[in-house]
Amino acid sequence: MGNYTQREWRLSQSPSKSRADLGQTAALGGTTVALFAYIVYHFVYPLVAKGLLF
Secondary structure (H helix, E strand, C coil): CCCCCCCCHHHHCCHHHHHHHHHHHHHHHHHHHHHHHHHHHHHHHHHHHHCCCC
């Protein structure tokens, strides 16, 4: 076997790629929070208000 040097793949990414990854993560997190808020507001809150859940 010949000599093989292992390269870290993260070192080759440009800063703009990391910013794009962070933006995509933030968008996915925001969508998740918005969906959770929608479910709570439209399905859970009316049950609590009517006294059916608690």
